[in-house]
Amino acid sequence: MGYRFFIALLLCWFSLSSLHAGDPVKEEIAQLGVKLRAAPDDQKSEILLKLAIANYRDQNAEQAFKVFLEALSAVKTFKAAETSAEEKALYDQALKLYLEHHTGQDVTATAETLVQTVQPEVDRHPDYFLLKFLLAAAYANLGQFDLFFDNFYSAYLYYPKSYMAYRTLAILHIKLFEKSRTAEERKEQANLVFANILKAIEINPHDTSLYKLEISFAPDQQKPQVISRALKKIIDGNMMVPRADIVFYVAEAVDSQQKELAQQFVDKAREWYQYSRVVNNAQELIDQQ
Numbered sequence: 252m253g254y255r256f257f258i259a260l261l262l263c264w265f266s267l268s269s270l271h272a273g274d275p276v277k278e279e280i281a282q283l284g285v286k287l288r289a290a291p292d293d294q295k296s297e298i299l300l301k302l303a304i305a306n307y308r309d310q311n312a313e314q315a316f317k318v319f320l321e322a323l324s325a326v327k328t329f330k331a332a333e334t335s336a337e338e339k340a341l342y343d344q345a346l347k348l349y350l351e352h353h354t355g356q357d358v359t360a361t362a363e364t365l366v367q368t369v370q371p372e373v374d375r376h377p378d379y380f381l382l383k384f385l386l387a388a389a390y391a392n393l394g395q396f397d398l399f400f401d402n403f404y405s406a407y408l409y410y411p412k413s414y415m416a417y418r419t420l421a422i423l424h425i426k427l428f429e430k431s432r433t434a435e436e437r438k439e440q441a442n443l444v445f446a447n448i449l450k451a452i453e454i455n456p457h458d459t460s461l462y463k464l465e466i467s468f469a470p471d472q473q474k475p476q477v478i479s480r481a482l483k484k485i486i487d488g489n490m491m492v493p494r495a496d497i498v499f500y501v502a503e504a505v506d507s508q509q510k511e512l513a514q515q516f517v518d519k520a521r522e523w524y525q526y527s528r529v530v531n532n533a534q535e536l537i538d539q540q
Contacts, residue, residue: 276309296325300404304397312396313430316423319400323407323420331380331409338379345369345385346415350458358392365389373402380406384415391422414454421447421464428468444468456484459492466503475507482509482516491523501533505540513537 283302290298299322307315334342345368351361369386373379387402407416421444428440445468452461462481469477482504485492492500497520504513514537520530 276305280305280309293327296322299325300400304400307396316426320423326408328411329409334381338381341372342381345382349385349388362389362392380409414451417447417451421451441468457490459490463496463499478503478507479509479512482512486515486519494524494527494529497529498533501536505536510537510540
């Protein structure tokens with residue numbers, strides 16, 4: 252039985268190699284597929300990682316994201332060592348810079364700065380796994396997903412239940428949501444986005460960009476409660492949201508028949524942006540009701 256199975260694998264490999272002869276990336280994908288089918292469970296995750304990177308290099312981003320998520324679900328995680336004071340300081344500094352692009356800063360410029368500052372630290376300290384999450388995010392924002400996959404996977408091995416892990420998983424599912432072809436696929440991906448966003452908020456409720464995503468991907472029957480919870484957190488915590496998002500929050504509150512809450516939000520927004528046309532536009536939305 253084992254001998255016949257081995258021969259079948261060899262024949263499969265030779266046929267796939269012939270099919271993709273001359274295209275090294277497609278040949279690599281075929282070879283990794285053969286290895287994956289023969290690999291024991293504890294080796295599948297690393298093969299899937301390589302397969303995700305190969306699919307990305309083959310310009311198949313959708314398949315790359317799907318395979319990468321499979322790699323993460325198959326991974327064997329490890330207990331992280333206690334975070335050093337130096338790594339924590341570097342992480343907090345890099346996280347602050349990373350989140351700045353959600354307040355209107357240029358995404359590419361922020362990502363380039365992160366790579367310039369974080370990559371040397373990671374090179375010096377390969378065990379600074381928390382920092383690798385932010386390096387991975389920077390590479391993703393630069394469109395260098397092969398480097399994103401590698402760095403995120405390395406960090407996820409040690410911190411699978413961290414804020415940046417859940418936040419990034421949500422973004423990966425958003426990408427698959429955008430590429431979904433059926434209503435059923437979109438619903439499945441939206442639910443996964445929502446679930447991961449909730450976990451990220453629980454760990455880091457001060458990341459205001461998460462609340463817009465929470466509302467956008469909330470199931471219809473939960474949306475009014477989600478809007479109420481999100482806006483109350485923002486107002487009570489005095490968490491300044493980007494000027495460009497103010498109308499979004501007000502429109503969502505008004506559409507869910509929460510006009511009083513919308514007004515409280517606009518009043519708070521006036522404290523952040525005293526002379527703003529956007530805030531005035533948001534007020535008009537309320538007044539028209």
